[in-house]
Amino acid sequence: MSHRTTEETEDQSAALEFLARAENYDPRPAEEPVHIVTHGSHVFLAGDRAYKLKRAVCFPYMDFGTLERREKFTEAELELNCRAAPELYLGIRHLTRAQDGTLAFDGPGETIEYVLEMRRFDQDALLDRMAEDGKLTPELIEQTAERIRAFHDAAKPLSAKDAPGAGAGGIRWVIEENLEEFASQPEHFPPDQVATYTARARDALSKLAPLLDARVDAGHAKHCHGDLHLRNICVIDGEPTLFDGLEFNPRFACIDTLYDLAYFLSDLDVRGFPDLASLAFNRYFIDGGYEGLPCLPLFLSTRSAVRAKIMVSGAEAQEDPSIRKAMLEQSRQSFQAAQRQIEPAKPVLIGVGGFSGSGKSTLAQALAQCLSPVPGAVHLRSDIIRKRMFGCAPTERLPASAYNSDVSAKVYGIMLTRAGEALQAGFSVIMDAVNDRPADRNAIAALAQSLYVPFKGFWLDVTEEVMARRIAGRSNDASDATETVMLAQAQHGHGTLGDWEKINAGGTPAATLAIVKSRLDLP
Structure with missing residues (x-):
């Protein structure tokens, strides 16, 4: 799943110009909207709201290339994220063009784009920002683990057909995708380390395959969050809130619940908070239920490996040298963690x-x-x-x-x-x-x-x-x-x-x- 940039499939310039002007919002924000571009979205921060427009891009793993697909996935994003954060996701606005060519929110004429309206929150409320500022507390991490477990418990089990990211086949696909990208970038991922790591991952998968498939049959494959790292968790009204779950590809979100949890635990570990990762782990399993634990080291390691390659791809798109350097360092740390997390362990x-x-x-x-x-x-x-x-x-x-x-x-x-x-x-x-x-x-x-x-x-x-x-x-x-x-x-x-x-x-x-x-x- 390459994260490299690609050309837009359709011209969204008119919509972007409209969303960039404060006068087009009601109520009008005191300052011009802040425009943030990600690999899949344009986000405009306007007053106490955030407006998210899917980019007209087509990646192998994410296709927003047509208006119809952007409508479909905007609706899916609203529905799925309202499960965990209904207070954040407010609705979908139609960006319309009248006969005279003027654009408006929910006006007469044809719909040219679909915009997700969200409640804006202080960026300091993001758990990744709190981690950087040294403000993560054991109490908050335990609350978050409880929230994740409740979210997983409430989700409906999926069949093997509807959960392509679960089971042995789902993890095998990720491991091989990781290897392909690691091999294409030897300047970032030393080939000898990649070979050793991949051999261990494949060996672990071979041993765990029956358990991974059995967990699907036992109801542990669900439509999860899919991208559960610290930047996708914020504190709203004192409560940890999961947001920005993946809606665009079931291979990434229709997964084993423990693979979903693994991203949260891995992110804490990579960032240098093994104490909080341990605390979150034990809080999630406060009532036992350890039958899936043999899979967790492979899940953690795979999540860290995915983050390693994503950081490299993200760094390539950065113009600021300092940001690029920081992202490459995050990639290095993540790849080291992936190797460490999959090392064989003897219980005591x-x-x-x-x-x-x-x-x-x-x-x-x-x-x-x-x-x-x-x-x-x-x-x-x-x-x-x-x-x-x-x-x-x-x-x-x-x-x-x-x-x-x-x-x-x-x-x-x-x-x-x-x-x-x-x-x-x-x-x-x-x-x-x-x-x-x-x-x-x-x-x-x-x-x-x-x-x-x-x-x-x-x-x-x-x-x-x-x-x-x-x-x-x-x-x-x-x-x-x-x-x-x-x-x-x-x-x-x-x-x-x-x-x-x-x-x-x-x-x-x-x-x-x-x-x-x-x-x-x-x-």
């Missing part, structure tokens, strides 16, 4: 235990991003699982009855089941719970032994005074534990730790993480 199981306030979840969350494969380990937190069992939000408090022994046994059972599923899918797992009962600790170690994966257990040793101070300082946390609960745990004790290593976790979170990483031989 890690148990983290300690009384309330010992820093278990802080450690587990920081450690998760350090484990392979990208975007990190599955972080199973007992507090979160318990809340989900009762249909509560993570920060909603539960009654004391939710912490009786029967409920706790069910929580640990769910954790063990999910840990087994994730490990078998090739992902490392961190089991984050008090783990003060020897039987629970032994069960975790036994799971690792049964699946022939390495296991390491850590008990976080902290004084009661420090744990009490940490509990008092909590806010918006999933733990309901009070100082009284912690003191009762400490009085009960943890029994013989056996193979679990006691770690002094009374210092800073960074110090505790450093100790654990050294024990795991992590860089």
Whole structure:
């Protein structure tokens, strides 16, 4: 899917001249409209509105070459994007020509173009801009992951015939397209690296083909967003909003839901936010459902490879040398990420235990991003699982009855089941719970032994005074534990730790993480 420029198939100059003048809008904007040109659209920012006109271009992957096709795909863009962002997409305006030749919005005469009207938003609200400005927060990323999951859950499953981008065939097409473009640009993509990468991608695809096709049969192929990177997500009225989904080619949008998610995770990883990628990953899978996880490394890597070639094509069209240089650097980083994300990984199981306030979840969350494969380990937190069992939000408090022994046994059972599923899918797992009962600790170690994966257990040793101070300082946390609960745990004790290593976790979170990483031989 080449992104090189091509000549327009029809003359749109009259429409562009009309849209470029403030006097043609009602209400009239205070300043002349700002004109932005992309490979497929002309966008005019006028006052509090944005007006999008599809360019009369015909690419192998995107054909807006006739007025009829521009009408069809403008209508499709409105319909599809109203699923996720109805507050942004306001309607379609007909650009008409009267008998005297004058143009107007929705006037008498023939329609010469179809213009999508959108609510304009502050560009600083784009997640890519927020990433550049250092304003992405864990809370926002978790909200976004929740929004993506809800969007996927609401979409209707597609058959194999209607989802050309899903299954083994869909991913095979992308891999081969990537190879073709990489091979044509050896000055940007070293042939030896391309050969190694492509061999790994093809090998992964060969192994995953049955699962990829089975996921289509299981209902995971849907009309997704299709282009779910940070620039296509913005914050509107405090909520992350997905917009500018792909409408023009089902091969790019009628895909596996995890391939859709992969672009978001890959973009975070490439931009240098592995912690946020890990957080988003675990929030999306907050209720388990790991059967598709073996596909995720290939999906991530393929998305990064696509971004690498797109950045090169985009750089070629830039007149500003600084912009061109920046885009080529993004391409280099993306291609490096594609190679890293597809590297084989061996899963490990890690148990983290300690009384309330010992820093278990802080450690587990920081450690998760350090484990392979990208975007990190599955972080199973007992507090979160318990809340989900009762249909509560993570920060909603539960009654004391939710912490009786029967409920706790069910929580640990769910954790063990999910840990087994994730490990078998090739992902490392961190089991984050008090783990003060020897039987629970032994069960975790036994799971690792049964699946022939390495296991390491850590008990976080902290004084009661420090744990009490940490509990008092909590806010918006999933733990309901009070100082009284912690003191009762400490009085009960943890029994013989056996193979679990006691770690002094009374210092800073960074110090505790450093100790654990050294024990795991992590860089």
